[in-house]
Amino acid sequence: GQQLNQSPQSMFIQEGEDVSMNCTSSSIFNTWLWYKQDPGEGPVLLIALYKAGELTSNGRLTAQFGITRKDSFLNISASIPSDVGIYFCAAYSSASKIIFGSGTRLSIRP
């Protein structure tokens, strides 16, 4: 079935570093979403992308809908401690079914 491969699985960052994560698939999607989940809470929508090639920003976050419609990336610039959490990509197929990536766990390097 359709699957999203999200990487990296986890990463440690120093405050102030830029962060990059991505999701890839062998299937084509027509909507990509990025969510962040904090401990004990539900995923919160960060960015929604609806068109191949679309580049959208939300503060220090920037996400792009890959031109092949099979991938998306999320960048965080100048990371701060509250960026710590789990980031999920999600995508809708043409049949309007949503699937989620397995998540990227972002931690602060001690």
Next chain:
Amino acid sequence: DAGVIQSPRHEVTEMGQEVTLRCKPISGHNSLFWYRQTMMRGLELLIYFNNNVPIDDSGMPEDRFSAKMPNASFSTLKIQPSEPRDSAVYFCASSLRGQGARNQPQHFGDGTRLSIL
């Protein structure tokens, strides 16, 4: 504005007991989703409703699980009888879906953490 509201936030019960999880979607949203999240399997879609009608329940693990949406502002997910392997965080999400409209993002509640002993 109130988001998706789930109750209870935590539930601990013994195996064999009936468990009922509740969800109130965002007012005006017409699609409702139930998910299960575990470390091993991540976020899994169990079932979703459009306009209170179940559309796809292929993710429901087995007959012990059932979901209802009696009206636009309330849904339940029931497990009977419960088993230890049902322990997980269960999320409800809602979205607005229109005819021919782009796929609208889902908005999640804070989940119910279920522990079956």
